[in-house]
Amino acid sequence: MSNCEQCIVRQFNSLKSLTKEELIRISGCKTSKTIKKGQLIFDEGENVNGVYCIREGICKLTKLSANGRDQIVKLVVKGDLMGQRSLVSEEVTNLSATALSEMEVCFIPKHEIMADLHKNSNFTFDVLQHMAKDLREADNVIVNMAQKSVRQRLAEALIYIHRTFGTTDEGMLRVILSREDYANIVGTATESVIRILSQFKKDNLITTKGKQIRIEDLEALKHVS
Amino acid sequence: MSNCEQCIVRQFNSLKSLTKEELIRISGCKTSKTIKKGQLIFDEGENVNGVYCIREGICKLTKLSANGRDQIVKLVVKGDLMGQRSLVSEEVTNLSATALSEMEVCFIPKHEIMADLHKNSNFTFDVLQHMAKDLREADNVIVNMAQKSVRQRLAEALIYIHRTFGTTDEGMLRVILSREDYANIVGTATESVIRILSQFKKDNLITTKGKQIRIEDLEALKHVS
């Protein structure tokens, strides 16, 4: 069993604000899991009962809309925490989490970390800061969804994934999503995504190779969005 | 100068978690302001440098989108706090606040309340809980914006305003917004709002009298959204 104290991933999230003693305790009670691509980690309406710390891999947080379509609300990667919101609000989760790649995660049970959230004010404040940042980000998403065209939103989604998750050696976007996933980020029909990507290809903004996408002209793409 | 300790409004927000001593200090340093309808309270990109506690009235929080149109991100009313996010993130605000009615607000300077946010863990946790709730609400807005039609979003906006702010004696929505404001909530053109409201009138879902709107058939309206 690996050790939280020496875990590099911790540096990227609020757990860095825990004391040495707290970390040792957390380390002792956490469980590590391997999650396969496509696997559901938790489902909307479930009690999450703890916090996930992502050591490796990527997953999507989705919410089912009234019309029966999933909306991807956030992509969560290595270094991120998942489940803090439900922890704080003491409610069932409003989102589902599904692995987009093979993942390595650590699960910290609620009862072990809840006390720290009340007692260690550095930790509480750090969680608070992350949440303030998420909320600001959510404002931006709301404005984009409300005011921009599907074409603009798709361009932006590509830029976001490029900026946030980077590219492979061949220049392909590291995160590989299906056209349906893109549709669920942008909030449109799968066919529309396919159509607009085809248009982007014709305009030499991107190239594709199966599901892989390479951005050829980032500036032009920024200009679209 | 009125007294925070005895202020009823406090019960509705995180300030209720302050101690008696803290409240007395806050009471001494706060300033009360009257704000006229239509007046800008703070603008996107400004340093807010404190927290507003709304004693009376309603205002809108907006963000300018790339295409030059304002998006209403949130309506803030009596009992709410404004400015906590910027306080926590120590950044300039990402939103503008504009009064939609005559308002009474108290302003608490940053340096007076910041210490409490670090020291009083009940207060910190309360702010955290509010933010978790806002974030959950933001998720819902994102899904609605992304997946629902303008017609559905407008129906939902009406229901939201009805549920949250209630009606006058004559059954009119208490919050009176221009068609343009509705357009900026829903993320559409003003003409589209006017057109869809006309349609709702024809279908006997609502009636209007100038800018005032009365919901005649809430159930049918819910069915639309």
Next chain:
DNA sequence: TTTAAAATATGATATTTGTCATAGTTTAAG
């Protein structure tokens, strides 16, 4: 490696929404 299932691609068409023009109404300032 083969093959069925899943995903991508594209056309045809319907629907929704945006834009521009213009007219009528309401609101608020003088």
Next chain:
DNA sequence: CTTAAACTATGACAAATATCATATTTTAAA
């Protein structure tokens, strides 16, 4: 109370997007 400015209303048309159908390609399981 009057009047200009702001807002609401509606038509005509254009543009964007959704839906349904079908063909092709890719992926992954056997």
